[in-house]
Amino acid sequence: MGMTMTQKILADHAGMDKVVAGQLIKARLDMVLGNDITTPVAVKEFRKIGAKKVFDVNKIAIVPDHFTPNKDIKSAEQVKYIREFAREMGIVNFFEVGQMGVEHALLPEKGLVVPGDVVIGADSHTCTYGALGAFSTGVGSTDMAAGMATGEAWFKVPEAIKFVLKGKKGKWVSGKDIILHIIGMIGVDGALYKSMEFSGEGLSCLSMDDRFSMANMAIEAGGKNGIFDVDEKTIEYAKEHSTKPYKIYKADDDAEYVETYEIDLGTLRPTVAFPHLPENTKTIDEVGDIKIDQVVIGSCTNGRIEDLRIAAEVLKGRKVHPDVRCIIIPATQKIWKQAMLEGLFEIFIDAGAAVSTPTCGPCLGGHMGILAKGERAVATTNRNFIGRMGHPESEVYLASPAVAAASAVMGKIASPEEVVDYGD
């Protein structure tokens, strides 16, 4: 019996010819990541190990992105603590405000992850890099500490679910809609402990940005990782962003999957996840009349340049509804600059939206747009748990940038088709 793509990467990094699902292994790490919330805990644990240095100063990335630019004194103290650690250890990839971005948009852009890598991050959305054909997964701070000291982590080799994508998606359907559709179908624990492997000819209509937002949300189905077959687009991306050597892994023809789903992209509609779980999905045609108070376009799921372009396409020449605050957060400095050069900010500002410096900010209810009791937001983020964006009695609806922008204009959850009329 053959191995899945994930199993092959893990076997290689464990120095083994073959691994099977359920086996416990120790694998070599190509990158260890932490942010301003998880790294302070990791540093404390690292000190307890008594190690004097980290395993490789180039293979650790620390990105203060959650509560930065620091929102209060405690947050500032946390970042100061990890900044000092990064300096002491000589960690090369510490990204200060002005260079930082939302970590999972930043690492691929900086070329720190390439196809075939094994990456752990003390952040659950570390699974994002599966878009590049890497094995990447979220862990806790103690794992990060041990990883920084030893360059290794323990894993249970996962089983896999295969998603075969077919056909071509419509104009207003994005990677976000596809992954929301999948989570709605299998549930928030539908892929618990498992890999989600994406393949099929339908991949060719998905941009890298589509794939990043899909792999990003594998964890919202409980998945250990989400991973995409490597194609020309992946290789082009890797070459453009990195000088690191990459390796392409392919699942064996006789690899075993606990389940296989075929998804015809042509049949999908823009999809929205209702409070308070990402699995509570409805298509845009089923949402009904839901008035909103805020729209957030950004995050590690949908703060990339294509996301901003499509939001601009919807907002161009239109106004944000007077009852709505629309907050747009490019995920990295590079994306910010690109959006500026393309004139997207002019469109956003003229529409009456606010544009922020890169930060996680409101995505986790940190700052930059917290919801009051009873308020509703449409967000392009990835979680709509109780209290995620503010008051425990506020509500978050997850959607694509196109739907979010259309909702900002209409003051209620709306389809871009209602707003953008190609007839005129």
Add this chain to the structure above:
Amino acid sequence: MEIRGKAIKYGDNVDTDVIIPARYLNTSDPVELARHCMEDLDPDFAKKVRPGDIMVAGKNFGCGSSREHAPIAIKASGISCVIAETFARIFYRNSINIGLPILECPEAAKDISDGDEVAVDLGTGKITNLSNGRTYVSMPFPDFIKEIIESDGLIGYVKKQTAGK
């Protein structure tokens, strides 16, 4: 090692945002985190929990973020052990890594009611509901995981491994 305590029961998909809301993540102090544990789901939790109490929950407990603050807050609140139908994987890892005992046991998780007296034998994985006398057996930990637990968590384990290097 035997643990005894009163069950505090919750449902499915208890996520890390309700275990410890992000607005309190500008600290990693266990005592402060414990003060806000479960606040958005059960505002009285911090007041009612007694040292040794056992948390019981449904499917996918601890889903959501990788914040180790979640098991840390539960442990610091005095909870001695968590029993659930299933755990989200990062939470599972984190609990083992920081030394919070957790047991996956669908039968026990379904059968135990809020307020029941429960005894847990961590060595054998046997769970007893003292309120109705029923017993359940949870999945035993694989040896590798036992080794981590015996080393008082991952840090102790790594320390042993790196000693003398």
